[in-house]
Amino acid sequence: MKFGKEFKKQKVPEWTEAYMDYNGLKRILREVMRYKQSLLHPALKHKRASQQKQITFMDSTAFSAQHLQSSNLNQSKTDVENQVIDVDTLQRDGSKKIYKTMFLGRSEDGRDVETMFFAKLDEQLNKVNTFYKDKVKALIHEATLLNKQMDALIALRIKVRKPHLNRSNFKIRRSLSNAALRMHPTNITSKGDKSSGKEHMGLTPEVHTIYDHKKDESTAEKELNSARTTGCSTDHGEQVRNHDYQQDPLKILDHVKINNTLDSPISTIRGVFKDSKEQDLSFNKEELRRVEEQLRHAFIEFYNKLRLLKHYSFMNLSAFSKITKKYEKITSRRAARSYMKIVDNSYLGNSDEVTSLLERAEGIFIKNFSNSNRRKGMESLRPKAKREKHSVTFLSGFFSGCSIALLVAIALRIDAGNLMNKEEGTQYMENIFPLYTLFAYAVLHMLMYAANIYFWRRYHVNYPFIFGFKRGTELGYREVFLLSTGLAVLASAGFLANLHLDMDSSTHGYKTASKMVPLSLVTFVLVITFCPFNIIYRSSRFFFIKRVFRCICAPLYPVTLPDFLLADQLTSQVQAFRSFELYICYYGLGEYSRRQNRCHRHEVYNTFYFIVAVIPYWLRFLQCIRRFYEDKDAMHGYNGLKYFLTIVAVIIRTAFELKKRIAWLVFALVSSAIAVTMNTYWDIVVDWGLLQRQSRNRLLRDKLLISRKSVYFAAMFLNIVLRLAWMQLVLGFRLHSLRKMTITTTMSCLEIIRRGIWSFFRLENEHLNNVGKYRAFKSVPLPFSYNENEDGDETEDDEDDDDDNNDKDD
Structure with a gap:
């Protein structure tokens, strides 16, 4: 190359x-x-x-x-x-x-x-x-912050693991975390400046053995005493030793608090009743575990930046x-x-701060x-880079061929049985078809996701970073395509088996078994999804489950980009949610035994028919409220208003679908028109960043990843058309039940396709925003918060200074 x-x-x-x-x-x-x-x-x-x-x-x-x-x-x-x-x-x-x-x-x-x-x-x-020097300075500043965090972590470990230690008799030197970063802006040197030496680029090399908290007190004291006698041969090393002093290692905990990041339901609820963003240390093992996990994550991100x-x-x-x-x-x-x-x-070729920091x-x-x-x-x-496997490509092609063959077999079976021309056959299709559309929606959405990954890679959109995938575990378009075709084969085979068992006169004895085929398929998929064993991309499955759970608990968790992107995807799966509700009715209320869909005769079913359709938009609305509360940005409020109007439109449309009255039809058309107008504007202008008047690309934006501008205009036109199709669905509620089901399924599939197109340009816009700000790293919150009055770089242990600091704290 x-x-x-x-x-x-x-x-x-x-x-x-x-x-x-x-x-x-x-x-x-x-x-x-x-x-x-x-x-x-x-x-x-x-x-x-x-x-x-x-x-x-x-x-x-x-x-x-x-x-x-x-x-x-x-x-x-x-x-x-x-x-x-x-x-x-x-x-x-x-x-x-x-x-x-x-x-x-x-x-x-x-x-x-x-x-x-x-x-x-x-x-x-x-x-x-200039760019390299600015980034190095930023990392040096981050190194000093991590140094203070490590000091507090080591002290917290001593407090939690050795609670019996006597603070008055147990003294160690100022550098608690002898493996902590010692990087100060004044120590920035290059290869051409040998006066300071490499040791000041990263960790202070005066102590080479980390305090082992698992050893007994006497052994630990010997190690610390040995560490005190370890010195540096450089002049700066002599300076550091001159400023060494004895200090209570636990005293640092008197000046730190835990950052209340509101990253869990309990912390969020406490944050509502407490205005403080900080809380006192509780000195328990659970708190230590959380702090260690946060700092571990912060160190991994810091190392990747280096x-x-x-x-x-x-x-x-x-x-x-x-x-x-x-x-x-x-x-x-x-x-x-x-x-x-x-x-x-x-500076680019001569500085070695990054190399030294990496090693330390x-x-x-x-x-x-x-x-x-x-x-x-x-x-x-350094997680291993993911390798492409030939078996994935082979199985994807094999499953694709099988799914196409099964779909052809299903069509031939329906035509041979003349099901669409018989009243009994039509009723049968009305009962069985919605049960399998759940799989169709999932397969189509996964295919759109696979296509998006392919084009994101082609146009160098850093989707793993945007979604927050763990390095080396993100799925490529081949793996997603394999999963979608595998699910398609499973669902198609189940549907064909249902047709064979129900329509063939020689298999009347297996009718009870045929009724359980759809439920068995759903159960199998759910078992695989929640399977704790390391099979079928466990890391990606757990990531998906975690994000779904955070969406369900929307106001109780901080909203990250993967959370609201997933919630947006769920808003295009309203019919899938209703299909899942149908499963509960069909098997929970025993409707499968009657061979007739009578779910709408149950008041409970009709009530949840409203609720299920609103749930995805409601979750997205709560996310907007949470972001508005945290960021105080009016745009999140307007976005929440958009989803609220959509909720109103969905409720009125559902009422018209069930009541079928002219008044409800008028309300449904008006509310849907308002929701469609606002959603279309938000898609194109806000989410995609297009239709900018001052752009050098007419009616687009300044930066475009796709060289052909016609693609963007075609995407905007398709978005408008498919949004109007969603509104036009209101008029289809008066059709025959089977035709209405067919139209509803078709429109739902078009909505999924529209959402797939939206996802590509939404991530493209996000990627370009990151590029404009040179934002290639995640912002990792640190666990400890230091008192602003305390100087973290003190080099003297003077009692008067301590008293002054205590006075200021009071």
């Missing part, structure tokens, strides 16, 4: 614009190549001269002036290679370095184009350096090396070595969260 394609493939999707513009530089080099070729062909000389007048080049005199003013100019270079270019380093804002290259080539041979190339190269180097940033540095350095070598090959000028010396001495973060995680088991720790930090 060529480097250009590999470079594009290996980019962090959210940082695409922060990478070196390799393709842009290649285009300039192609311009240089064409110019060189025109010099070799006299016939092209005149044409090249006319084209060159149309190109605006950067004024080379500006580089000459800059060259004369720079204090870093070295005029004693005599080597031919060093005379091709001269790179000046300028200082901005005190510390920010800006690189400017002056091309020293002869005036002929396309000097202007090559000058433009180096100007573009400098621009990209400055851009990459890995992505290191990969970013490596890929950009490789790109600079490749493009300068291409320049040498095309122009026969030796400038790659000179320029790469500048790149290697820049591994040590922390392995010691504190993996019981010193390196293999187990690295499996958590």
Whole structure:
């Protein structure tokens, strides 16, 4: 694979614009190549001269002036290679370095184009350096926060696991978590600055053994005493030892509280009655477990950030090396070595903070969260990449063929039995068909999801990050397609078995068994879904179950993007919910024994017929209320109003379906029209981000992943048409029952297709928002909250200072 394609493939999707513009530089080099070729062909000389007048080049005199003013100019270079270019380093804002290259080539041979190339190269180097330095500083700040969190965690472990320790007699040094991150902004160094040494890039190396809380007190004290005598050979190490002091390890717990993130039903209920976002420590094992889990998650995310940033540095350095070598090959000028010396001495190529932090973060995680088991720790930090299996592709094709064959067999069986022309057959289909449409809705939704995954991957939408999947466990479109075709085979085989057992005169003795086929299929699917064993993508099944549970408990859990996306999917499965209700009536009320669907004669069934249709929209409404309460954003309030209007429309439509009165028809049409108008506007403008007046793409948005704009206009048109079809369904309630069932099923399938199209553009818009903000990481809440009056970086243990701090706290 060529480097250009590999470079594009290996980019962090959210940082695409922060990478070196390799393709842009290649285009300039192609311009240089064409110019060189025109010099070799006299016939092209005149044409090249006319084209060159149309190109605006950067004024080379500006580089000459800059060259004369720079204090870093070295005029004693005599080597031919060093005379091709001269790179000046300028200082901005005190510390920010800006690189400017002056091309020293002869005036002929396309000097202007090559000058433009180096100007573009400098621009990209400055851009990459600035981005990389900003990200490193952000990670250094996060490292200091994690350091304080680890201090509190170690103290909490001592308090919970060793409650009998005497605080007055048990003293340890200030650095409780001797494996904690010691990264301060003042310690940022590079390879060129050896005064501080590597040890200040990450963890403080003064203590190399983590306090083992499982050992007895005497052994622990020996280890701590041994740790105190361990010192650093550097000057800074002497400074650190001079500031070492004795402190009660549990005293830190007097200045911390647990963040009340309202991430559980109990904490949410407490938060309603308590305004405080913090709560005192309870010092129990359950609290320690939750804190350890939160910090474990935070460390994994922090480590992944470091890995992505290191990969970013490596890929950009490789790109600079490749493009300068291409320049040498095309122009026969030796400038790659000179320029790469500048790149290697820049912050991007010279700093090693990320590498040092990676090594030390591994040590922390392995010691504190993996019981010193390196293999187990690295499996958590670096999960194995998922591999595509040939068996998945084979089984997907096999199940696809089987499902098509079974559907053809079902159609032939219905035609052979002439079921659609007999009253008895029509009644039978009215009873049996709704039971199997539940599977049809699920299969269609999974097929749309598989198609979306395929196109998300094709257009580099980072869907695993958006959905919050655990790395290495996300399903690809092949796996989802396999599950959908497998379910299709299962449902089709059950339907065909029902037809055979009920319609064949030789199988009248098996009618009781035939009645239980649909229930058996549903039971089998539910058992597989909730199966605790590691089979059939357990991680994905549990992720789905967890998200469904959070949707059901909508106001009691914080609403994340996967939660409301799933709730939006459920709003397109209203008929599936009603089919599930039919199962309960059919088997719970014994209607299957009568061979006639009389569920609507039960008042309880009709009541739940209203409730079931409203449940998905109600859950989404509660999510909007929760987000409005937390974020105080009016947009969430308007979104909740949209779902409330939809709930009103669904209730009125259901009432008209059951009552069949003209008044209800008018109310249903009016309410549905209002709901459709607001939902369509919200889909296109808010969720998709389209129809922007100031956009450079007319009636679209500034950034588009799909190059053909007609796709977006077609999607908007389809969305409007399918929304109107949902409204038109009101008029179909007066049709014959079988026709009405067919139309309802068709419209429900179209709604699922509309939701699938909506999902693609919704995630595309979310991805582009992440790209615009360079947001490639999840925000992980930390468990502990420190008092603002306490200075977390104190280096003195003075009783007067402690008293002052206590006074401030009071």
